Amino acid sequence: MLDVIYSRRSIRKYQQKPVEDEKLNEILRAAMYAPSAMNKQPWRFIVCKERNTLDEIQKIHPYSSMLKTAPCCIIVCGDTDIEYAQGSYIQDCAASVENLLLAAKSLGLGTCWLGIYPDKNRQEDFRKTFNMPENTKPFCAIALGYPNEEIATPNRFDKSKIHFEKW
Numbered sequence: 001m002l003d004v005i006y007s008r009r010s011i012r013k014y015q016q017k018p019v020e021d022e023k024l025n026e027i028l029r030a031a032m033y034a035p036s037a038m039n040k041q042p043w044r045f046i047v048c049k050e051r052n053t054l055d056e057i058q059k060i061h062p063y064s065s066m067l068k069t070a071p072c073c074i075i076v077c078g079d080t081d082i083e084y085a086q087g088s089y090i091q092d093c094a095a096s097v098e099n100l101l102l103a104a105k106s107l108g109l110g111t112c113w114l115g116i117y118p119d120k121n122r123q124e125d126f127r128k129t130f131n132m133p134e135n136t137k138p139f140c141a142i143a144l145g146y147p148n149e150e151i152a153t154p155n156r157f158d159k160s161k162i163h164f165e166k167w
């Protein structure tokens with residue numbers, strides 16, 4: 001588990017190999033096992049595999065060129081009708097996304113988190129392009145596929161960021 005956490009990297013080059021449905025289901029299952037405020041589980045997912053859709057995303061997201069090679073993209077959204085408090089879908093979706101990234105890594109797949117929230121225009125572009133209802137807020141998109149690059153684990157542990165008892 002710790003090895004998966006440390007070795008996960010954002011992957012921007014992918015093999016031309018589809019993601020098996022069993023793996024995709026397992027990854028989505030892991031995403032749904034995240035903690036959420038009052039256990040509301042407000043996350044929703046749109047799985048995109050068609051080349052047309054992956055190209056459409058690149059038109060509305062400026063930093064998504066890895067979707068030229070990625071065979072799959074999952075759009076993670078939050079349902080504001082059922083979130084516990086206003087805006088809590090953001091934390092719930094973020095927890096879900098981290099589970100998703102780590103599950104993918106543990107199954108040999110690569111991912112890259114593409115931010116949508118907090119850019120309101122980008123959220124609206126995604127909502128309209130994907131016919132989402134008003135109460136469904138696009139949070140981020142995740143490129144997914146078999147990696148075609150290897151990235152070394154950086155050293156990020158920084159004692160100066162830790163305080164004990166009080167600041």
Ligand SMILES: Cc1cc2nc3c(=O)[nH]c(=O)nc-3n(C[C@H](O)[C@H](O)[C@H](O)COP(=O)(O)O)c2cc1C
Pocket residue numbers: 008009010011012063064112113114115116
């Ligand atoms: C909120 C958020 C938004 C991000 N948006 C993008 C993005 O639009 N395009 C991209 O290529 N990477 C994006 N990333 C990935 C980061 O660039 C990456 O996580 C960071 O550089 C650390 O690298 P690592 O994921 O390999 O550890 C995003 C990550 C987060 C958490």
